[in-house]
Amino acid sequence: MNDLSRRGFIKASMGSLAALSMARKATAASMNSAVYRSVVGANDRIRLGAIGTGGMGKGDIMTFLKFDDVDCVAVCDVDSSRMAEAAKMVEDARGKRPDEVKDWRHIIDRKDVDAVLVATPDHWHALPTIAACEVGKDVYCEKPLATSIGEGRAMVKAALAHKRVVQMGTQWRSAPHMAAAVEYIQSGKLGKIRLVRCWAYLEWIKNIGNPADAPVPEGVDYDMWLGPAPKRTFNPGRFHFNFRWFWDYAGGLMTDWGVHLLNIALWAMDPPAPLRVTSAGGKYVWDDLSETPDTQHTLYQFPDFTLIWEHEAEARAQLDGREHGVCFHGQNGSLTLWSNGWEVLPGKDSGLEPEKHEDNNDSRPAHVRNFLDCMRSRQKPVEDVETGHYVSSIAHLGNMALLSKDVVEWNPKLERVWGNPAANRMVTKPYRAPWKLPV
Numbered sequence: 001m002n003d004l005s006r007r008g009f010i011k012a013s014m015g016s017l018a019a020l021s022m023a024r025k026a027t028a029a030s031m032n033s034a035v036y037r038s039v040v041g042a043n044d045r046i047r048l049g050a051i052g053t054g055g056m057g058k059g060d061i062m063t064f065l066k067f068d069d070v071d072c073v074a075v076c077d078v079d080s081s082r083m084a085e086a087a088k089m090v091e092d093a094r095g096k097r098p099d100e101v102k103d104w105r106h107i108i109d110r111k112d113v114d115a116v117l118v119a120t121p122d123h124w125h126a127l128p129t130i131a132a133c134e135v136g137k138d139v140y141c142e143k144p145l146a147t148s149i150g151e152g153r154a155m156v157k158a159a160l161a162h163k164r165v166v167q168m169g170t171q172w173r174s175a176p177h178m179a180a181a182v183e184y185i186q187s188g189k190l191g192k193i194r195l196v197r198c199w200a201y202l203e204w205i206k207n208i209g210n211p212a213d214a215p216v217p218e219g220v221d222y223d224m225w226l227g228p229a230p231k232r233t234f235n236p237g238r239f240h241f242n243f244r245w246f247w248d249y250a251g252g253l254m255t256d257w258g259v260h261l262l263n264i265a266l267w268a269m270d271p272p273a274p275l276r277v278t279s280a281g282g283k284y285v286w287d288d289l290s291e292t293p294d295t296q297h298t299l300y301q302f303p304d305f306t307l308i309w310e311h312e313a314e315a316r317a318q319l320d321g322r323e324h325g326v327c328f329h330g331q332n333g334s335l336t337l338w339s340n341g342w343e344v345l346p347g348k349d350s351g352l353e354p355e356k357h358e359d360n361n362d363s364r365p366a367h368v369r370n371f372l373d374c375m376r377s378r379q380k381p382v383e384d385v386e387t388g389h390y391v392s393s394i395a396h397l398g399n400m401a402l403l404s405k406d407v408v409e410w411n412p413k414l415e416r417v418w419g420n421p422a423a424n425r426m427v428t429k430p431y432r433a434p435w436k437l438p439v
């Protein structure tokens with residue numbers, strides 16, 4: 001991106017908040033200087049600015065603070081009460097209260113922030129990540145990378161253009177037992193793998209009911225919560241946590257859990273792009289406000305194997321006795337993995353030995369540590385922005401097939417769908433003015 005379009009982006013992303021004219025000047029100035037483009041030295045402390053301090057944001061901040069070389073200097077949330085909770089949490093942990101800012105652009109503008117955590121709802125991942133890259137900060141962005149393939153591409157472009165370290169928050173990528181399972185699969189012991197099944201049958205994902213529209217809660221900047229998403233009246237059912245079940249903000253379980261499990265499947269199989277994607281599903285059991293399917297099955301045809309994604313919300317019956325997992329069906333046997341382990345079931349006369357491994361450690365600290373180490377070494381993190389974009393794109397393709405009610409044939413080079421204009425239109429989501437996605 002050249003200086004002119006970069007300035008155009010910052011201007012657009014500044015939006016209509018007159019109060020931010022000072023910040024606008026500061027950000028525009030930083031675009032033209034190398035002041036922020038610092039590389040964290042071996043002995044420097046890493047200063048974190050966190051955007052989005054809800055369920056995951058708070059968990060991520062505490063994971064960063066497990067490391068002595070990290071300070072959290074500022075927290076940001078459009079909901080004052082959540083931001084205050086996070087500030088207190090940091091103060092309790094470290095004895096110093098971080099600054100509290102309600103507008104994420106004030107995190108981007110700070111010279112004392114080296115790393116930005118983006119743990120907002122999915123529709124707010126792209127702009128803060130891109131803006132942070134543009135001013136020379138590194139980013140730990142929660143999964144999925146974005147709500148559309150187009151947003152993900154813009155994030156990749158920004159990260160590469162500005163040589164930033166960007167890690168997507170799919171922590172299983174850093175779990176040693178996942179790496180061991182992937183190594184087993186890639187050793188070829190299972191023989192030819194022709195089917196990979198990924199599933200999330202989650203009993204604890206409940207019907208959200210049908211709450212009515214309501215006044216915006218005190219202390220919430222609702223217009224900023226909506227951001228680039230369409231304007232609509234506030235409804236508590238579409239807000240914290242439940243944003244996942246609305247197309248304007250996210251992609252339902254297909255992208256929420258799909259990204260975690262597809263990530264491991266794609267890591268192990270390392271395939272070229274799928275040739276064809278189809279998806280079926282709907283709201284088969286729920287009569288509530290949510291929009292995304294409570295039940296969905298997506299079929300990916302790769303050149304030499306088939307991958308199936310399955311999810312059910314509020315599922316009492318599970319698959320193979322597990323609420324989630326990935327099962328690799330080889331000619332010699334199968335390997336199933338899940339968040340805390342993996343096992344091999346040998347096929348008849350295969351000569352394989354049964355194996356079972358458990359690992360109950362939380363994989364988030366290793367994932368965050370990998371990001372911090374890469375900030376210092378300038379190496380690619382394990383779930384770098386390009387991998388995150390690829391994996392998130394595969395999940396988005398499932399929803400594009402479902403919503404267009406047609407097959408999706410994907411051209412990965414051009415990032416376009418052939419012969420299905422409805423799906424092709426979903427490659428990028430329209431943004432509500434004044435927000436603009438830089439392309």
Ligand SMILES: NC(=O)c1ccc[n+]([C@@H]2O[C@H](COP(=O)([O-])OP(=O)(O)OC[C@H]3O[C@@H](n4cnc5c(N)ncnc54)[C@H](O)[C@@H]3O)[C@@H](O)[C@H]2O)c1
Pocket residue numbers: 051052053054055056057076077078079082102103104119120121122124142143144169170171224225226227239240241242243256
């Ligand atoms: N890695 C994992 O295992 C994992 C687990 C859960 C959630 N997540 C991801 O974390 C993200 C957040 O999910 P959650 O469950 O914490 O949601 P949440 O609704 O609890 O929290 C999101 C927070 O972001 C705030 N926010 C919204 N717009 C903002 C803006 N413009 N500026 C600043 N703050 C803003 C909200 O007020 C809210 O407090 C999602 O992308 C989700 O997919 C990842």
